[in-house]
Structure formats: structure tokens, C-alpha cells
Amino acid sequence: MRKIISLFLLSILFYSCDSLFKVFQEEDLLERPPAKRCADCHRDIYNQWKESRHSLSWISEGYKKATQNYKKTKCFSCHIPYEIKIEEKPHWRKKHREDGINCVSCHFKDETKSMHGPYDVFSPPHPSTEDKTYKTSKICLGCHQETYKQWLVSKSEKQCQDCHMPAKKGSLIQKFPFEYLHFPKDVHNHSFPTGIAKDNDFLIKVEKNQTSIKVYITNTGIPHNIPTADNGKPKLYLIAVFYKDGKEIYRDFEMFFPKKSLAYNREYISEFISVEPFDKVKIILERKLSWEKKREKILEKEF
Ligand code: HEC
Ligand code: HEC
Ligand code: HEC
Ligand code: HEC
Ligand code: HEC
Structure with a gap:
């Protein structure tokens, strides 16, 4: 009897926690919104991404010209990806094309209906999944295929991110109350700097x-x-x-x-x-x- 009561109480607790978090859950985040929407909380990362070549991959003059004003669909996959893949180039998407390579194309996975990233986080507004491939060059492979092959034969210990997404301690969030609920972490530069040889x-x-x-x-x-x-x-x-x-x-x-x-x-x-x-x-x-x-x-x- 005791067991049944405690199970009952436990399930009430779980249920209320779940609905408590649901209050914070923002459903539209799971529907591949434009990058601007992520800026509501991830403002600093958004501002960096906005300066990156990835954010210009669709609207860049060079690309527009090279595709004869967006006529060549075979050129779309890496420039307006739906969801990145590891071994092959992605499929292209129909929505929010002006965003180029946007946040959700790199982070949101249909399979888990959550944001994949390098950390194990508590993120009430949207579910997240820890995924260590985000810390390796493999995440860049689907699109930067030639460069990745060259990198592989170099046998370098350094990942693409070490040079093209240098990290700084900070908050992933710039929104009340979340910014006070989370410990500072390594934030990787989303402007994807090209850098210059020395x-x-x-x-x-x-x-x-x-x-x-x-x-x-x-x-x-x-x-x-x-x-x-x-x-x-x-x-x-x-x-x-x-x-x-x-x-x-x-x-x-x-x-x-x-x-x-x-x-x-x-x-x-x-x-x-x-x-x-x-x-x-x-x-x-x-x-x-x-x-x-x-x-x-x-x-x-x-x-
Ligand atoms: C969805 C495909 C895709 C993925 C995944 C991707 N990139 Fe890119 N990247 C591109 C495209 C397309 C451009 C060119 C955009 C433009 O300039 O129009 C680019 C440009 C760049 C540039 C600028 C190059 C220059 O000419 O200055 C760097 C640096 C870069 N990417 C690094 C990375 C790194 C590091 C990763 C992995 C963490 C990555 N990219 C993942 C497609 C991708
Ligand atoms: C397999 C993924 C992939 C496909 C498919 C792809 N690109 Fe790109 N593109 C890239 C990457 C990655 C870059 C970044 C620099 C580099 O590695 O060339 C890039 C950069 C560019 C750039 C230079 C940056 C700029 O904005 O001026 C142009 C132009 C371009 N691509 C045009 C095209 C055209 C035209 C096609 C179709 C024939 C195409 N791309 C198909 C991955 C791809
Ligand atoms: C209402 C606030 C809010 C919005 C809007 C939001 N996020 Fe988050 N996100 C969070 C919080 C909170 C965390 C956890 C932060 C921490 O632990 O430091 C997080 C963490 C993440 C992580 C890290 C996941 C991991 O496992 O490493 C990624 C990736 C992410 N968000 C992507 C996105 C993307 C993409 C969007 C836009 C579609 C978005 N977020 C919109 C609140 C938000
Ligand atoms: C040890 C640091 C380092 C690592 C690791 C590294 N890069 Fe680079 N990368 C650079 C530097 C520096 C440049 C600028 C070279 C120059 O002066 O033009 C560059 C240039 C580039 C460019 C611009 C193309 C060009 O020649 O103008 C792309 C795209 C790129 N890297 C992608 C990648 C990818 C993808 C990976 C992982 C597979 C990677 N890089 C790994 C340092 C690095
Ligand atoms: C080209 C792919 C790509 C795009 C586009 C991209 N990210 Fe990321 N993001 C990554 C990678 C790779 C990491 C992990 C870097 C590492 O740990 O080495 C990351 C990490 C993160 C993290 C965890 C904190 C950190 O910096 O490690 C958050 C939060 C995040 N991204 C949010 C966003 C948001 C919001 C956008 C759009 C404004 C965005 N990302 C666009 C590839 C991308």
C-alpha cells in the first residue's frame, strides 16, 4: 500500500515538474524558425553568426552570380541546408532561405526533435541533446568535403573549431531569467573567422x-x-x-x-x-x- 501511495505521489511530482517546464517550453522553436528567433535568448551568438560567411551563403553577390540568379538547384544543398549530415551533403530547404546556413540547420535534428550541441544542458525553452560530434571536424565534413579530406591526411590534432570557432568563457544566454540560472561555459565564436596565415x-x-x-x-x-x-x-x-x-x-x-x-x-x-x-x-x-x-x-x- 505504502509503495502504491509513494508511486502515486512521485508521478504527481513528475507530472507537475513536467508541466512546470512546459510553461517555459516555446513550441515554435521546434519548427525550424529563422535565426532571428534564436536571438531572443542567444543574442551574442546570433550577432556573431550574423557576421559570418555562413549567414551570407544565399544572399552573397558571388553566389547569386555563380548560380545564374538561383537557377542551379544543384548548388542549393550546402548553401541553404535543411539539416546537416556528417558523411554527405545536406538536402536543401524551402523556408527562410535568406538566412543561408542558419542556426537550426546546424543544430536541430528531426530524429530527436531537439537542439543538438556540445553540452549536457538544462534548457526549458527547448529540449537539447548532448552530441560530442559538435566538438570535432566531422560536423563540418558534409559541406567542406575537400578541406576535410586534406585535414584528415595532415593528421592534425587540432579540429576545425580550434581555429575557426575559438572559444571564450561566457553565457550562452542573454535573457532574463535564464542568464542567471546557468553557469558560464565556453562559447565558440560563431562568426567562423577565416583567419590569416602567419x-x-x-x-x-x-x-x-x-x-x-x-x-x-x-x-x-x-x-x-x-x-x-x-x-x-x-x-x-x-x-x-x-x-x-x-x-x-x-x-x-x-x-x-x-x-x-x-x-x-x-x-x-x-x-x-x-x-x-x-x-x-x-x-x-x-x-x-x-x-x-x-x-x-x-x-x-x-x-
Ligand atoms: C551546411 C554546409 C556547411 C557546414 C556544415 C559548414 N560550412 Fe563553413 N561554409 C559553408 C559555405 C557554403 C560557405 C561559403 C559561404 C559564402 O561565403 O557564401 C562556408 C564558409 C566558411 C568559412 C569562410 C571561408 C572563407 O572563404 O573565408 C569558414 C572559415 C568556414 N565555413 C568554416 C566552417 C567550419 C569550421 C565548420 C564546422 C564547424 C563549417 N564551416 C560548417 C558551408 C558549410
Ligand atoms: C558540398 C557542398 C557545396 C555545394 C553542393 C556547393 N557549394 Fe558553394 N561553397 C561550399 C563551401 C564549403 C564554400 C566555402 C569556401 C569553399 O570551400 O569553397 C562554398 C563557397 C562558394 C562560393 C564562394 C563564396 C561566395 O559567396 O562568393 C561560391 C561563389 C559558391 N560556393 C558557389 C557555388 C555554386 C555555383 C555551386 C553549384 C555549382 C555550389 N556553390 C555548390 C560548399 C558547397
Ligand atoms: C527562450 C530562450 C531560448 C531560445 C529562444 C532559444 N534557446 Fe537555445 N538554449 C536556451 C537555454 C536556457 C539553454 C541552456 C543554456 C546553458 O545551459 O547555459 C540553451 C541551449 C542551447 C544549445 C546548447 C545545446 C547543447 O546540448 O549543447 C543550443 C545548440 C541551442 N540552445 C540552440 C538554439 C537554437 C538554434 C535556437 C533557435 C531556434 C534557440 N536555441 C532558442 C534557451 C533558449
Ligand atoms: C591550425 C588552425 C587551422 C585548422 C585546424 C583548420 N584551419 Fe582552416 N584555415 C586556417 C587559416 C589560418 C586559414 C587562412 C589561410 C590564409 O592565410 O589564407 C584557413 C582558411 C580556411 C578556409 C578559407 C579558404 C581559403 O583558402 O581561403 C576554409 C574554408 C577553411 N580554412 C576551413 C577549414 C576546415 C573545414 C577545417 C577542418 C577540416 C579547417 N579549416 C581547419 C587555419 C586552420
Ligand atoms: C555551421 C554550423 C553552425 C551554425 C550555422 C550555428 N552553429 Fe552553433 N555551434 C556549432 C558547433 C560546431 C558548435 C560546437 C563548437 C564546439 O564545441 O567546438 C556550436 C555550439 C553552439 C552552442 C553551445 C555554446 C558554444 O558556443 O559552444 C549554442 C548555444 C549554439 N551553437 C547556438 C547557435 C545559434 C543560436 C546559432 C544561430 C545564430 C548557431 N548556433 C549557428 C555549429 C553551428
Whole structure:
């Protein structure tokens, strides 16, 4: 008898807790709302995402042009994904396209009807599921397939997120009362910064002859090709400037692009021939990201 009563009481308790949480549950969050809706609580993450290339993947001028004004449906899957997959590219969605790659496409799973993420959280407004793949490069694989393959052969211990979603301690929430109910956590930068290579990411040796040079260049710092792309057209320029008595006498360059790029830890040899004998040569590396109009300088060294 006692057992039955306590079971009864327990179930009442459970039932009331459940309805207590239901008060906080916001059903529309489970219907793949636009990113702006998530900003009601995750304001800081939303603001970062808004600055990311992911938020522009549909409305970017480059994409609009390359798809002939959205005529090529085969180009939709990674640019307006419905729900990301690990091994294959996602299906494309019909709603909220202007959002590009939005919050729910990366986080919401139909299978569990919940937000998947790196943590085990208590999140009354919507159910959440802890999913450790969010901490690994695999989560990027479905769309960044070429880059992922290059990363895999580099055998790097660093995941894509370590460099492209650097973490800072903070709150996941900027809304009363939730912001006071949760401990600070690592918040990963949702602007997905591309970053830029540093001087010491390259090993450069120059062999000088009377009127020519051989440049030996190795990407020793970035665990994927430079430049790398699945569809974009980023470029890297290796420029040689020859000097005689302090005056520039000649310059030439070699261009790298995704199909001919600097793989991790593999030496590449480039030869340049000057118009006349020289006494100094400057090696410059510049890059142009696929969506940028201008080039940026990565490094400059004299030999
Ligand atoms: C749903 C497909 C998809 C997933 C998943 C995805 N990306 Fe992307 N990513 C894209 C697309 C498409 C672009 C290009 C958007 C544009 O510029 O129009 C992009 C752009 C980027 C850029 C900017 C590249 C540049 O040219 O400056 C970085 C960095 C990046 N993604 C990193 C990541 C990382 C890290 C992950 C995993 C945590 C990830 N992405 C997951 C599709 C995806
Ligand atoms: C009414 C507030 C509210 C709204 C709106 C909201 N969330 Fe959350 N979310 C929470 C709370 C609370 C947590 C837990 C925070 C913590 O533990 O620090 C959370 C956690 C998360 C997590 C982490 C899950 C994990 O297991 O790591 C993800 C991902 C997430 N939300 C995605 C979203 C997305 C996507 C949207 C928009 C569709 C959204 N949330 C809208 C309140 C909200
Ligand atoms: C391209 C996929 C992608 C998009 C788009 C995306 N996220 Fe995330 N999000 C991730 C990944 C990957 C992690 C886990 C990073 C880690 O732990 O290394 C994450 C982590 C989180 C977390 C847990 C806290 C943290 O930073 O680790 C929350 C909350 C979250 N995202 C909410 C959002 C919201 C809200 C949006 C839209 C404004 C959004 N995400 C857009 C991939 C994405
Ligand atoms: C050790 C840090 C590091 C790791 C790990 C890393 N990247 Fe990068 N990535 C960079 C840097 C730095 C650049 C900028 C290179 C440059 O100067 O143009 C870059 C550039 C990119 C670009 C822009 C393409 C280009 O060449 O302009 C994309 C897309 C990208 N990374 C995706 C990824 C993905 C996906 C992963 C995981 C599979 C990953 N990265 C792992 C550091 C890293
Ligand atoms: C397998 C996933 C995938 C598919 C399918 C895809 N893209 Fe992309 N796209 C990406 C990723 C990832 C990037 C980010 C940089 C990179 O790796 O090229 C990108 C970047 C771009 C960019 C450069 C960024 C910008 O906004 O200017 C353009 C243009 C582009 N894609 C056009 C297309 C076109 C055209 C198609 C169809 C022929 C297409 N994409 C299909 C994944 C994809």
C-alpha cells in the first residue's frame, strides 16, 4: 500500500515538474524558425553568426552570380541546408532561405526533435541533446568535403573549431531569467573567422643563381591546403621582386588556387628568371579570399 501511495505521489511530482517546464517550453522553436528567433535568448551568438560567411551563403553577390540568379538547384544543398549530415551533403530547404546556413540547420535534428550541441544542458525553452560530434571536424565534413579530406591526411590534432570557432568563457544566454540560472561555459565564436596565415606557417628557402632563383616553400602551419575550397575560388600569390643596387629591376609571380595549392608539409619548388643579374630578391605572399575583392599581404622576406 505504502509503495502504491509513494508511486502515486512521485508521478504527481513528475507530472507537475513536467508541466512546470512546459510553461517555459516555446513550441515554435521546434519548427525550424529563422535565426532571428534564436536571438531572443542567444543574442551574442546570433550577432556573431550574423557576421559570418555562413549567414551570407544565399544572399552573397558571388553566389547569386555563380548560380545564374538561383537557377542551379544543384548548388542549393550546402548553401541553404535543411539539416546537416556528417558523411554527405545536406538536402536543401524551402523556408527562410535568406538566412543561408542558419542556426537550426546546424543544430536541430528531426530524429530527436531537439537542439543538438556540445553540452549536457538544462534548457526549458527547448529540449537539447548532448552530441560530442559538435566538438570535432566531422560536423563540418558534409559541406567542406575537400578541406576535410586534406585535414584528415595532415593528421592534425587540432579540429576545425580550434581555429575557426575559438572559444571564450561566457553565457550562452542573454535573457532574463535564464542568464542567471546557468553557469558560464565556453562559447565558440560563431562568426567562423577565416583567419590569416602567419610568417611562421611557411618555411621558405631561396637558392640564388646569377639571373634566376629557386624558391622552396612548405606550408608547415595550416593543416589543410592553402588555398583550400570546395567551390569558392580563393587565390594565393607567390611574388618574387628582383633588385639591383636598391632598384627594382624585375618582378614575376606564380599563382596558386584550389586545384594547385600548397598541401600541408609538402615542399613546392617554384623557379623565377630575372631579366638581368640581381643582388637582392624579395619574396612576398599575398592572398585573395573567394568573396573578397582585394588582396591581402601574408608575408614579405628578403634574400
Ligand atoms: C551546411 C554546409 C556547411 C557546414 C556544415 C559548414 N560550412 Fe563553413 N561554409 C559553408 C559555405 C557554403 C560557405 C561559403 C559561404 C559564402 O561565403 O557564401 C562556408 C564558409 C566558411 C568559412 C569562410 C571561408 C572563407 O572563404 O573565408 C569558414 C572559415 C568556414 N565555413 C568554416 C566552417 C567550419 C569550421 C565548420 C564546422 C564547424 C563549417 N564551416 C560548417 C558551408 C558549410
Ligand atoms: C527562450 C530562450 C531560448 C531560445 C529562444 C532559444 N534557446 Fe537555445 N538554449 C536556451 C537555454 C536556457 C539553454 C541552456 C543554456 C546553458 O545551459 O547555459 C540553451 C541551449 C542551447 C544549445 C546548447 C545545446 C547543447 O546540448 O549543447 C543550443 C545548440 C541551442 N540552445 C540552440 C538554439 C537554437 C538554434 C535556437 C533557435 C531556434 C534557440 N536555441 C532558442 C534557451 C533558449
Ligand atoms: C555551421 C554550423 C553552425 C551554425 C550555422 C550555428 N552553429 Fe552553433 N555551434 C556549432 C558547433 C560546431 C558548435 C560546437 C563548437 C564546439 O564545441 O567546438 C556550436 C555550439 C553552439 C552552442 C553551445 C555554446 C558554444 O558556443 O559552444 C549554442 C548555444 C549554439 N551553437 C547556438 C547557435 C545559434 C543560436 C546559432 C544561430 C545564430 C548557431 N548556433 C549557428 C555549429 C553551428
Ligand atoms: C591550425 C588552425 C587551422 C585548422 C585546424 C583548420 N584551419 Fe582552416 N584555415 C586556417 C587559416 C589560418 C586559414 C587562412 C589561410 C590564409 O592565410 O589564407 C584557413 C582558411 C580556411 C578556409 C578559407 C579558404 C581559403 O583558402 O581561403 C576554409 C574554408 C577553411 N580554412 C576551413 C577549414 C576546415 C573545414 C577545417 C577542418 C577540416 C579547417 N579549416 C581547419 C587555419 C586552420
Ligand atoms: C558540398 C557542398 C557545396 C555545394 C553542393 C556547393 N557549394 Fe558553394 N561553397 C561550399 C563551401 C564549403 C564554400 C566555402 C569556401 C569553399 O570551400 O569553397 C562554398 C563557397 C562558394 C562560393 C564562394 C563564396 C561566395 O559567396 O562568393 C561560391 C561563389 C559558391 N560556393 C558557389 C557555388 C555554386 C555555383 C555551386 C553549384 C555549382 C555550389 N556553390 C555548390 C560548399 C558547397
